[in-house]
Amino acid sequence: MCLINFHFQNHPDYKLIIAANRDxxxxxxxxxxQFWEDNPDIxxxxxxxxxxxxxxVTKDGRIAALTNYRDPSEFRQHKKSRGNIVKDYLESSLPAADFLTGLQKEKNTYAGFNFIAGRPERLYYYSNVQNDIALIxxxxxxxxxxxxxxxWPKVVKGKERLAxxxxQHATIEIDPLFDIISDVEQAPDEHLPDTGIGLNLERKLSPLFIKTPEYGTRCSTVLLVDRHNKVTFVERRFNKGLFDNESRFIIQLNGATI
Structure with a gap:
């Protein structure tokens, strides 16, 4: 997951609004x-x-998301898969703050990451690079x-458009949120970060939605949690930049699936 835009606890009808791309x-x-066969609550x-x-997201309202921290000089051999951090939290019964305290003790077993975890009412952010647990x-x-x-340009643009x-809208629709994160425009060179990957690759990775010959946005996800604890989860999948398929789910956080 390489871009997560989210609006948190600042809308009259929605606790949480997420529009995210996985690259x-x-x-x-x-x-x-889908609901996992080995853990149907996830x-x-x-x-x-x-x-x-x-x-x-889980049926009882645990939410987690992760992005990699870009550092081309980082030595990643023998590191654990960072995607298991999200899985482990969703499978855990620990409060988010306690889970993150435990994760701090294992921070060096993973390559650099950014992690968001909690529930729609209370979210935390942790990066093993900064090593600080913070309420969002x-x-x-x-x-x-x-x-x-x-x-970064994509973060600024995504935040501004989502905000x-x-x-401007009391009723939040799915398609406009996908429109925000489908932007393929590259950022001007003068606004690009320098993360050690070279100017040409910085350009290619600067859009909200990435398309290169070998790497790019594989799926986009919109997740809404309203004030009545109804979760709407929509995933759109892409094949080399072209729309391929979509999945939609609605969950009531008392555990019922609508």
């Missing part, structure tokens, strides 16, 4: 969003290499492959 190599096998897509996930304040936020709300949309 990955096209050849990496992935299962679409709704998420699944990386079939590490068997973890990048974004998911209400409002609009963005996370890519740096720290939360780092002003404008939710400010």
């Amino acid at each position: 990955e190599f096209y050849k990496r096998p992935t299962a679409p969003a 709704l998420a897509g699944r990386d079939l290499v590490g068997m973890g996930t990048w974004l998911g 304040p209400k409002g609009t936020h963005g996370l890519s492959n740096e720290f939360l709300d780092t002003p 404008a949309y939710v400010r």
Whole structure:
């Protein structure tokens, strides 16, 4: 997951609004969003290499999402799969703060990551690079492959567009949120970060929606949690930048699936 835009506890009808893109190599096998056979309480897509996930929700309201921290110099051999952090939290019964305290003790067993975990009423952010656990304040936020709300062009654009949309609409629709994160425009060179991957690749990775010959946005996810604890989860999948399929789920957080 390489871009997570979310609006948190600052809308009259919705506790949480998420519009996120997962970027990955096209050849990496992935299962679409579904309730997992080995844990039917979890709704998420699944990386079939590490068997973890990048974004998911449970029927009792646990929510988690993760992005990689971009550091091309990092030595990743013998590191655990970061997608298992999301899986482990969703499978856990620990409160998010306690889970993150335990995760701090294992931070060096993973390559760099950013992790959001909690429930629609209370979300935490943790990066093993910064190594600080923080409550996320209400409002609009963005996370890519740096720290939360780092002003990369895609983060700034996504936050601004999401904030404008939710400010102007009492009823939140799915399609406009997907429209926000489908933007393929590259950022101007003068606004690009320097993360050590070279200017050409910085350009290619700067849009909200990425398309390169071997790597790009594999799926987009919109997740809504309203004030009545109804969760709407929609995943749109892409094949080398072209729309391929869609899955839709509605969950009532007392455990019922509508």
